[in-house]
Amino acid sequence: MLNIDNLSCGYGSAVVLHGLNLQVNASEVVALIGPNGAGKTSTLQCIAGHVRAQSGTVRFNGKDLAPLPPQKRVLEGIALSPEGRKLFGDMTVRENLVVGGYSRPREATARNIERVLDLFPRLGERFDSLGRTLSGGEQQMVAIGRALMAEPKLLLIDELSLGLMPKNVDICYQALQKLRGEGIAVLLVEQNLSKALAFSDRAYVLDSGRLVWSGTSEAARARRDLVESILGHAASADPAPASHEELTS
Template sequence: MLEIERLSCGYGAAVVVHELSMNVNPGEVVALIGPNGAGKTSTLQCIAGHVKSKGGRIRFNGKDITTLAPQSRVRDGIALSPEGRKLFGDMTVRENLIVGGFSRPHDATPRNLRRVLDLFPRLEERFGSLGRTLSGGEQQMVAIGRALMAEPQLLIIDELSLGLMPKNVNICYAALRRLKQDGMAVLLVEQNLSKVLESSDRVYALDSGSLAWSGTSEEVRQKPGLVAAILGHAPAESTREESTV
């Protein structure tokens, strides 16, 4: 579904990702891991169209999208749940979700809202609450739900569990497994290695903007020290929840 060939990207004159090649297949969960500053977020932002490529190609369902605007990529079936959630604090949960469906027909909104609320029942209880009053876990549910409102074929999630209590991490990963069962492809950046290995099919490890290793999640599970040896340390698990934006 997603094919990245020798992709380089960065900011201004700085190149932070160097000739990265990777792919995501339909119905597959792929994790992108690595230390801070490795280029993980830049890679996701480049796939979504918010960071310009400096070389290489991005193809989605066989179509070259390397130079497409972000909104065109959303219409083609790519949606991003960004690091830090980035909700509209003075808008309600309902309004934040509806914003995510701008590229779809208006009559699809009720159906997509129902899908999100079925995944995250807590949001139905908080439907009329302002974004800035939500807990960190609730914010993450809204951010993922907002991306799902675009009816993506590929859902990209940056830092799924960062700052969340274990209970809310489990809720988000349970939703992820349901989406996978429904055939959705997911690409995520994650620091919680133990959780991501439970749910992902394959792993790409970045270090200093370059691909350090790639393989199946099963390989990593069978060799617990593998990623630590490649990256110099094991990604930390998150245990603290942010209360508000």
């Protein structure tokens, strides 16, 4: 579905991502992990069209995305839930969701809102609340829901669990499990390594803008030296990864 070949990107003359090769298949969840400043967010922003590719190619379902601005990439089936959620604080939950569906026919709005509320029932209780009054967990639910309003084939999620209570992290992962079952592919940037590696099929590790390791998430979980040396997480401090069944219970 998504094929990235030798991609470099950055801001102005500064290159922050160097020669990345990455692939996401249909219905697959891929984790993109690494320390702060590794180039993870820049990768998602480049796929979404908000950061310019300086070299290499990004293809989605065989189409070169280089000529397409962000709004056209949404029409192709790519949606981004950004780091920090970035909701419209003076708009209600409903209004934030409606904004996310701007690329779809108006008659699809009610259907897609119903789908989001089915994934995140809590949002039905806060439907008319302003974005700035929501908790961090509720804001993340809205951010993911807003992206889903575009009916994506590929969902990009940047820092899903950042600043969230464990209960809300679990709610978000339960929603992603349902989306996986619907055939939606996910490229996930995540600081919670146990959750990311338990939930994903494969993982890519970035450090200082370069790919340093890739493989199955199962293999990544077994590489405690990788976790310690690249990500700075001591193996003794890492809880045992949750299983798929635990994530959906």
